[in-house]
Structures are given as structure tokens and as C-alpha cells.
Amino acid sequence: MLIVHGALDTNVPVEQAKLLHAAVPHSELVIYAGEGHSLRKREHRLDLLNRARAFFADL
Structure with a gap:
């Protein structure tokens, strides 16, 4: 489970x-x-996108 939070x-x-x-x-x-x-900061949104991609690639 990937948990993200501000x-x-x-x-x-x-x-x-x-x-x-x-x-x-x-x-x-x-x-x-x-x-x-x-998430408002661009770098955080990109980080989340990359983490989500990696998370689902491992399923």
C-alpha cells in the first residue's frame, strides 16, 4: 500500500x-x-507520479 500525505x-x-x-x-x-x-508543488506531484508508476509496475 502506498500512503501519501501532506x-x-x-x-x-x-x-x-x-x-x-x-x-x-x-x-x-x-x-x-x-x-x-x-499536492500543489510541481516537484511533489512529479514525485508522486513516479512513485505510483513504480508501485503499480511491481504488482
Whole structure:
């Protein structure tokens, strides 16, 4: 499971992502600094795209 989260998300606290990551074996957690509920920075969106591609390529 790939879990992505913005560090400044006010809709879903980042602690919930951390709890999910701790509960799901073999999960990957990525927290984007300076981001809220959606990713706005280009470099973060590109990183997420590349991580998602790699994740699905491994299935």
C-alpha cells in the first residue's frame, strides 16, 4: 500500500496516515513537507507520479 500525505493537511491529520502505515505491513508512507490536502508543488506531484508508476509496475 502506498500512503501519501501532506504534512500540513487540515482535513485528515497526518497522524492518521502514520497509524495506517504502522498497521499495514509492507506499506510505504510518503509525507510531503509544506503540502496540505492536495499536492500543489510541481516537484511533489512529479514525485508522486513516479512513485505510483513504480508501485503499480511491481504488482
